[in-house]
Amino acid sequence: MVAVGYKALPLRRLKDHSVAETTQFSGEEGCVVYRQGRRRNMGRKADGRRGSSDGNYQSKASHGSEFDKAMKDKKYQKKQDYSGDAETSHIRNQIDPETVKYLSEIANVLESGEVELEERSVVCGNALEESRGKEMELATDHIISHTMQTLLDGCDADHLCSFLRSCAKDFGRIAIDRCGSHVAETALNSLSKHLQDEDFYNLIKDTLTLICQEIVRKPVVVMCNCHGSHVIRSLLCLCKGVPLDSEFHSAKPSTALSRRLNLSSDKELKNETPIVHQGFPDLLKFLVSEMLKCNATDIAALQVDQFSSLVLQTALKLLAGQEQDLLHIIPVIMGCNVENADQSSFIEKTEVQNIRDLVKENAFSHLMEVILEVAPDTLYDEIFMKIFKDLLYDISSHPAANFAVQALISYARSQDQVGAISEELGPKMKDLLKMGRSGVVASLIAASQKLHANEHKCSKELAAAVMAANEAPICIVPRLLLLDNYLFSKDKANWSWTSGCRVHLMGSLILQSLFKYPSEYIQPYITSITSMESSHVLEALKDSAGARVIEAFLASKAPDKQKKKLISKLKGHFGELAMHSSASFTVEKCFNASDVPLREVIVTDLLGVQKELSKTRQGPLLLRNLDVDGFARRPEQWSSRQKSKLTVYKDFLAEFSEPETGSWERKNPPPDVSKKATQQTNMKQMRQEIDTVLASFTNSDSSKKHKKQKKSGKDHGDDNVEQKSSSDKKKRKHHQKDDTSKSSKKKLKS
Template sequence: MVSVGSQALVSRRTRSCNLVEDSSMGEEDKSYKQSKRKKGMGRKAKKERFGFDGDNSSKNVSGTGWVGAGIIGHKKSSKHKNTSDLQPLVIRKQVDPETVKYFSEIANLFESSGIDLEERSVICANALEEAQGKEFELATDYIISHTLQTLLEGCNVDHLCSFLRGCAKIFPLIAMDRSGSHVAETALKSLATHLQDNEAYSIIEETLTMICKVIVSNPVDMMCNCYGSHVLRSLLCLCGGVPLDSPEFHGAKPSTILAERLNLKETREGGNNSVKHQLGFPSLLKFLVSEMLKCTHEDIKTLQVDQYSSLVLQTALKLLAGQSQELMQIIAILLGCKEENLTEENFINTTAVVEVVELMKETAYSHLMEVILGVAPESLYNKMFTKVFRKSLFELSSHHCGNFVIQALVSHARNQEQMEMIWEALGPKFKDLLEMGRSGVIASLIAACQRLHIHENKCCQALTAAVCLPNESPRCIVPRILFLESYFAFEDKSNWKWPSDFKMHVMGSLILQAIFRFQSELIQPFINSLTSMEIDHVLQTAKDAGGARVIEAFLSSNASGKQKHRLIMKLRGHFGELAMHSSGSFTIEKCFTASSVSLREAIASDLLAVQPELSKTKQGPYLLRKLDIDRFANRPDQWKAMQASKQSTYKEFYAAFGSNENKRSRSDSFLADTSKNTSQPKGIKKMRKEIDYHLTSEKNRKGRAVSETVGTSKKVVESTHQIPFLSTDMKGKKRHRKHKPTKVSKKKLKV
């Protein structure tokens, strides 16, 4: 391949270029295969990722597509019927050989990495100038598009905006192309990097405004396109001031959504504040979203059920979270009702209710409705709850798509009155829902009852009755919930036994984790069932990722110390084996915290036996350091003294700061890890860590003092003991840690 200097890469705008119409896409594909594939430039055609699925030929819903060889027809939205049916045709021409050679030389030069930053900027500027008038052909060329991405990443903001303004009129067509979508995405990301420059803000806003005006002239095609929808979501994120690659706005992971619904992840009203916001264009965001939805009734129906437009609308709703007026207008349109009816009692009529209920059984709309329920202002949520959902709770809960909407509805319930209505419809249906495989509804219902402190006892009783017959022993409750799918698929349920070749049910383990956050007096059947399991079954549960979290939730609960010790004793002798599993370190740490000093010693002995093998695992070094196994091996008496000191300090701490309820629940046990039912859980957890840190550092200091003062009496060394000061007092105010020895200690240390 030829490598040339930058002097040969000046702009060639003075030359005339004869553009030859592309006669065969197959010829281009053949030439692409002969070129060397650049590192990191491969785009898989079949794998879907964030809306990209490789082949767009069969997914143009609204009329944009290839017409003939290299000609794109851009169909007008039905709201523009007073004009021509088609916009002017855009001809996809083949890039002329001279331009191909020019950009090939640039690619070779960048690969050689023999140019400095300033020279690179000049090359990018000249090349983008050369691209003027040919943006569409270059951006949609599979090979050159990669080079164009590199140029857009390396140019300054003026050339970047100039390029985007030059292709603004055809930006939707570039965005809807397989290769062009990557170019459009790169351009938007490059714009985001320049937002910190105050002088560049106005030119970026002007450029984005031009693009947005073109998009809203016919938004349906781009919204329903697999490539265009992804670019459009990035544009929305840029206007909304959030990172373009933020997973929350490009489709949050199901595990993250589930964690929020089950109170496993802290959420904040009005959106997730964990996302790092940057400078955006809020007025442009509102304009883009509102204009996109000014479509005909037929277009709205298309947007409601299309998977790609659903993703765009979800992103828009999340970005507008907390802005009640805008959300009221958008949600009204998506529900199929008129904006002026929002303040009326019949804001959505009976016919529309039936249509919305049926729409929620569609995959795309069910995802959209989940987001709507999460961001809807309280007044609108209440109206939706009363008008749309109240009479359809069980119907939707039974549906394979609709049940996810009910999970969102339940997790966002505003008050006890709404939960009362939900309980009337779904409370007696626990067994039916579990048999249908709708365990997510049950988990959301349990979590919501716990959050709003209503029907907690009834939840536990209903779940028990769903998996345990009246004449059966409650010992079977936890095993059956751990293997929900296996149990309900078994015909003779009374003879069901613990399966050895089944993986534990994920949702079943989540249900048990939620149950163990209730007060101990409500969940005694579950506690007795877990602690009465056979040793082999307890070990198998601890080795399973979901089962281990159930054990950890139990050990973090406010169950009695005797009950926790009963379960931990069944793992005695197996902690070394358990530690070799990736999730086992967390379980062992919880067991260690909830154990007495003698039981802690047994755990440390098990780990010491496998220390060489354990130290080679990913989790091993942390666990060995956390439990101080080296000290246990070399100075066991000092290790025991430290554990006893921790136990004494924890008891004194809880005696002073713990709630009466905690004192009663922990009076007969070593103080386990703070449960979520305790008062001030965050502060207590922080103080607990400080106690551990202080006692550990104190023992280390004592050891050094002994070695340096040979012949000094034990009494002298012990007199250097410092009183631990916590960083917060009873009112939660910060206090500084003090490490000043007493005057007596100073004098004795000089001896």
């Protein structure tokens, strides 16, 4: 039986529906500011002990203490000027008991599942009609708001747009309410689903126009609110036509770091955020431009607020590639006087110091990272020359501003810019590592590799940063792998590998980028990693960060002899490594980089743990890729097949591989990164195709041989005929191999 009335929601406690919300009005325009509780620190603390770029805690630099105190006073003054003194209250009207009872019954019916899918839309639409004129009160009620979300998610486009148009004037208040923000986001998600049908495009566009016009009346209120910030970001994504839960809304830090350091896989590079519908580009530009039409006080508040910073970051990412819009918006965000600016210069001398101060604010530091990512080349170059040049080390020393320097390096446009940065920061690598700014060093190494600028110098400077002048280079890689342990050791001269320590994340990323350098520039690192003790290599491989370093070395352009030397250190341990989820990938990399005898050693080790390995998540794929069963049944055929693969691979690489990059690339423009990624993907596909062709060819040979043996068992008298036929088959087999290799080469050339 369906419960009705107040008993419909027994787990939801009713409350008094007459609530006074304290608000503040200030400024000439009468902006409303809702007081918030304790705010999140966004992962960076401006003072005291904080998490550095590599996860270590470092005390604040002493030279910045006076500056930080001045910035706190300045930030506090901005908030005081913005918030004002006048206060007023908005009284939310009481919801009548009949409406509460009706919506409770509707919620109970919908949750019971008694309503069919076709009727659900009609029921939700009728319920929304009953809420006409009470949208604000219902959406912000902590109980009924859940019912409103269900109704908005299940109604048709007409009732949904009717609801939003009716509450458009109160949409800002709904968005900044803790419960109302969820109702607003549910409505936007529902709109995104209905946009799949082009018949509703104009209806939804008119509805969103009303909402945007209401928001831009007092944008600072919503942008600086923790709930309103999330709603506006969803609205921006909806106007762009991307999913509301896309990376523009909230990107993973690990994904962003991987892209910055050129460590993203080919799959990640291709998986860009899809456009799910055509969006509303004009409405997006209108919303962003109107939100920034504020006075200087409001702009100053937006710059240092963490929630408005997230909104502006999303807006900039969505407008990436639209240079004219960005050339107008970015100077406004940085507080530049756009009216006095011309096309040749956007930043005046009087504004430079203020921007440098803002970069040391947590919220603006995040914002500056996105600005440097999407800024047109002319504007990026001006920011680099006027804001950062000649002060890179001082800015890198700051706990928050060093992240902006990392973005500046990662998104450098030319070899000259990377060269200027390396000239300034290269000799300071040792000091940066001591301060815990290894992220800056990693960005410089990656940018140097990406644009092929000063690679040899960066390699030498990094080596000098972790070893003394009279030390042998064999200590470089172990110290970078355990960078944290080495830097904080009291006796660095006698430091040795400490068992049980985790591999340092930034040290791992630095080495992964280094092993993409031409081999002529990283000879000390090759010597160091191949000189590591077997126990240390094994321990590093059991750590996911250390395994990535070994994989990067095996994929590098180091000599095959050096790679085999490192792989030989793991004899007898491949079965143990395969049982680890992270190291199992490295076992396959070792197999691909080995010759036939070493491959037999690897597969023999796996045979000892085949039963246990097949029960793991990664085991079946590894056993199939290495053809462990084939080795167990017919070792000789397996070895012959591996020799054929290596021969074809060698011929293929000799024919199609690119020459190793060296000094020539420093004199020429760097290759297109996307094109290079595509070439790497094609190489992998062709390698898989070679494996498939050779595997099918071997299987056909083995089946023919099996049939021949069965036939010979029946006919013992025709020895001469059998010998003749076998010789003919051998000739055919030889010709088939030639034809297969010729056809595969033709296919590879195409």
